[in-house]
Amino acid sequence: xxxxxxxxxxxxxxxxxxxxxxxxxxxxxxxxxxxxxxxxxxxxxxxxxxxxxxxxxxxxxxxxxxxxxxxxxxxxxxxxxxxxxxxxxxxxxxxxxxxxxxxxxxxxxx
Amino acid sequence: xxxxxxxxxxxxxxxxxxxxxxxxxxxxxxxxxxxxxxxxxxxxxxxxxxxxxxxxxxxxxxxxxxxxxxxxxxxxxxxxxxxxxxxxxxxxxxxxxxxxxxxxxxxxxxxxxxxxxxxxxxxx
Numbered sequence: 001x002x003x004x005x006x007x008x009x010x011x012x013x014x015x016x017x018x019x020x021x022x023x024x025x026x027x028x029x030x031x032x033x034x035x036x037x038x039x040x041x042x043x044x045x046x047x048x049x050x051x052x053x054x055x056x057x058x059x060x061x062x063x064x065x066x067x068x069x070x071x072x073x074x075x076x077x078x079x080x081x082x083x084x085x086x087x088x089x090x091x092x093x094x095x096x097x098x099x100x101x102x103x104x105x106x107x108x109x110x
Numbered sequence: 111x112x113x114x115x116x117x118x119x120x121x122x123x124x125x126x127x128x129x130x131x132x133x134x135x136x137x138x139x140x141x142x143x144x145x146x147x148x149x150x151x152x153x154x155x156x157x158x159x160x161x162x163x164x165x166x167x168x169x170x171x172x173x174x175x176x177x178x179x180x181x182x183x184x185x186x187x188x189x190x191x192x193x194x195x196x197x198x199x200x201x202x203x204x205x206x207x208x209x210x211x212x213x214x215x216x217x218x219x220x221x222x223x224x225x226x227x228x229x230x231x232x233x234x
Contacts, residue, residue: 002156033217035218035221037157037221043226044206044224044225044227045157045206045221047220047222050220050222051219051220088156088157090157090159096172098159098162098170098171099149099162100159101156101157101159103156104156
């Protein structure tokens with residue numbers, strides 16, 4: 001049981017905008033930044049968004065992050081087939097004094 | 111260019127102790143604001159954070175696994191070592207190490223560089 005809650009799956013067609021939600025609590029998302037990772041099968045995760053809405057160099061601006069209260073969202077606009085991957089949210093948890101991850105969302109591009 | 115790579119046994123027996131080494135390049139763990147974390151992923155499951163070693167030698171461990179985990183560093187070899195005791199089949203997973211930078215305010219930029227991971231199977 002992951003501390004952060006994500007929908008197990010999401011889908012969209014090419015060109016669409018899709019959002020993936022991440023729900024937490026006051027001890028994690030409510031009081032700390034949210035991070036998003038993209039992972040393809042058999043490979044290491046890749047940092048997609050840091051500090052709620054910042055993109056590392058090289059990440060397309062089709063990817064954006066937001067946070068409101070104890071929830072966060074990852075939005076992908078202009079969906080492409082190569083976006084089909086697993087997406088994880090993460091945050092520091094003050095009560096646990098450690099990083100917590102969501103259960104992951106498998107994005108399918110139809 | 112920052113790179114990390116995990117190494118260690120691919121198979122351990124239940125109750126044994128696992129020792130994994132993360133060898134990195136492109137940064138120094140003595141530089142202020144740098145951390146190396148360990149994260150694992152059981153087959154078909156989500157990511158799970160295990161431990162974090164900070165530039166000032168401070169360490170953090172997963173609350174659920176504390177007591178079984180130890181992280182140390184060898185500055186001369188640019189390595190961080192994770193030790194996990196009393197291994198169980200449920201600990202079968204791909205283990206990753208990752209670089210994480212912090213700003214002056216102590217805010218992380220996330221795990222921005224990852225090793226390829228190493229699969230550890232726990233079985234008798």
